[in-house]
Amino acid sequence: MDRIRAFINGGFETSDGTILHKINPVTGEVIAEVEQTTPILLQKAVDASRSAQIIWASYTNQKRSQIMIKASQLLANSLEELTRLEVKDVGKVWSEAISADVPCGAEAYEFFGALAATMTGTSHRWADARGYTERVPLGICAGIGAWNYPTQIACWKSAPALAAGNAFILKPSEMTPYTANAIAEILHEAGMPAGLFQVVHGDYSVGQALCEHPQIAKISLTGGVETGKKIMAQSAATLKKVTLELGGKAPLIVFADSDFDLAVQTALDANFYTAGEVCSNATRVFVEDIIADKFMAALVEKTQKLKIGDPMSADTQIGAIISENHLEKILSYIEIGKSEGAKLLTGGIRQYPIGCEGGYFISPAIFADCRDDMQIVREEIFGPVMAVLRFDNEEEVIKRANDTEFGLGAGIITNDIGRAYRVADKLEAGNIWINSYNLIPPDWPFGGVKQSGFGRESSVFALESYSQIKATYIQY
Ligand code: NAD
Numbered sequence: 001m002d003r004i005r006a007f008i009n010g011g012f013e014t015s016d017g018t019i020l021h022k023i024n025p026v027t028g029e030v031i032a033e034v035e036q037t038t039p040i041l042l043q044k045a046v047d048a049s050r051s052a053q054i055i056w057a058s059y060t061n062q063k064r065s066q067i068m069i070k071a072s073q074l075l076a077n078s079l080e081e082l083t084r085l086e087v088k089d090v091g092k093v094w095s096e097a098i099s100a101d102v103p104c105g106a107e108a109y110e111f112f113g114a115l116a117a118t119m120t121g122t123s124h125r126w127a128d129a130r131g132y133t134e135r136v137p138l139g140i141c142a143g144i145g146a147w148n149y150p151t152q153i154a155c156w157k158s159a160p161a162l163a164a165g166n167a168f169i170l171k172p173s174e175m176t177p178y179t180a181n182a183i184a185e186i187l188h189e190a191g192m193p194a195g196l197f198q199v200v201h202g203d204y205s206v207g208q209a210l211c212e213h214p215q216i217a218k219i220s221l222t223g224g225v226e227t228g229k230k231i232m233a234q235s236a237a238t239l240k241k242v243t244l245e246l247g248g249k250a251p252l253i254v255f256a257d258s259d260f261d262l263a264v265q266t267a268l269d270a271n272f273y274t275a276g277e278v279c280s281n282a283t284r285v286f287v288e289d290i291i292a293d294k295f296m297a298a299l300v301e302k303t304q305k306l307k308i309g310d311p312m313s314a315d316t317q318i319g320a321i322i323s324e325n326h327l328e329k330i331l332s333y334i335e336i337g338k339s340e341g342a343k344l345l346t347g348g349i350r351q352y353p354i355g356c357e358g359g360y361f362i363s364p365a366i367f368a369d370c371r372d373d374m375q376i377v378r379e380e381i382f383g384p385v386m387a388v389l390r391f392d393n394e395e396e397v398i399k400r401a402n403d404t405e406f407g408l409g410a411g412i413i414t415n416d417i418g419r420a421y422r423v424a425d426k427l428e429a430g431n432i433w434i435n436s437y438n439l440i441p442p443d444w445p446f447g448g449v450k451q452s453g454f455g456r457e458s459s460v461f462a463l464e465s466y467s468q469i470k471a472t473y474i475q476y
Pocket of ligand 1: 144145146147148149171172173174202203204205206207208211222223224225227228230231234244245246247248278279280380382408448
């Protein structure tokens with residue numbers, strides 16, 4: 001049994017708070033005891049952050065950049081170890097974690113490390129005065145994570161924060177505590193001052209304490225919409241800056257003129273990657289009526305070939321669902337879909353793969369005959385459940401695609417370039433992919449509109465969100 005402790009001021013700290021149990025989603029077994037960080041320990045972390053941030057902000061941009069690039073190299077060198085922990089945390093398949101989900105952490109540190117060296121301000125001149133502006137750090141920033149991408153969430157939030165000269169405290173999801181501690185050790189080894197990147201553990205109450213803490217300047221959450229609303233409310237009394245990366249119910253629009261194989265594969269990837277536990281997944285697949293039957297037949301054929309099972313096996317394509325509760329929630333949506341009159345073409349059944357019988361597995365599901373008003377079409381399920389909807393024309397599908405409270409991602413598959421631009425212009429989403437889906441290189445902004453949240457991860461826009469403008473006016 002592992003014991004998971006907070007990482008504070010450059011080392012692990014024992015807490016005498018509540019013990020939470022970390023369950024391995026692949027086996028259903030308790031594999032770790034997580035020590036919930038107490039308020040006293042949290043204050044110790046904040047105090048250490050303060051001292052570390054003053055040291056860190058006093059470094060030149062170049063020095064911060066060098067340490068972050070070193071961190072990126074160490075993260076890349078630890079790819080296998082971090083992947084092992086990511087799989088242990090989430091139950092996702094090894095092949096996805098090692099090729100994309102974990103390397104993006106090192107990529108974020110490389111990108112923001114390079115960007116740190118480029119931070120400059122503006123200069124102004126009047127008849128009898130001069131002025132200059134600078135981007136200065138906010139101070140102590142905190143991240144609160146969801147459980148689906150623990151390495152990515154830790155690095156996407158902390159790298160821009162540190163590049164801008166802040167200290168960072170991370171509270172990973174209580175369901176995925178492993179990777180954060182490993183990342184903390186790596187960043188410390190790279191030469192960051194003790195206390196600059198720290199990890200506290202626990203449930204919502206630790207997150208709430210971060211939101212309410214008067215010395216913390218910003219909170220960045222990845223989580224559900226209801227949590228986002230609570231975070232804003234909890235952060236209001238101290239007027240914190242807030243970035244919210246929330247849920248989604250994205251549309252993927254497949255036009256009859258598209259490359260058929262690309263369209264089928266994109267719909268599969270945009271639904272069943274990480275067993276469907278992806279916020280930006282395109283779970284409403286709109287298909288032009290004249291190709292819909294052929295499209296669904298191809299989808300079903302490919303979906304039934306996906307191998308479900310032990311995430312550590314090289315040929316597994318669908319891993320475990322994070323928890324028994326979440327699996328039950330997904331299964332209940334399968335029943336809701338059937339009772340609403342949608343036709344379950346394949347999947348939606350709990351699985352007990354050999355060697356992982358105690359784990360939480362489900363076969364990927366595709367519903368046809370869906371209507372826009374169905375619960376399975378309107379609500380985020382956050383599992384491998386695709387709803388296929390037919391459409392007749394462009395104007396109609398744009399209206400239907402936008403008819404949602406969410407606005408994280410949207411996809412368009414077409415070979416008509418004019419149509420691609422026209423439709424993209426009208427879709428209400430923070431991220432739009434044409435003839436691809438869910439690609440987010442480090443220099444590319446990611447985030448939502450409407451109830452999917454606000455603020456952006458990655459890119460220069462994330463760096464800006466972790467800094468504030470200071471304007472100095474000099475009278476001659
Ligand atoms: P969640 O909202 O239940 O929990 C997220 C985090 O918030 C956890 O660390 C949790 O402990 C903490 N938390 C919960 N209540 C809190 C409170 N009142 N105050 C402070 N902290 C609190 O989400 P989850 O189940 O971990 O993840 C799934 C959700 O996350 C889905 O809705 C999904 O769409 C969303 N998500 C969004 C993105 C994105 O980038 N937009 C990425 C991944 C997941």
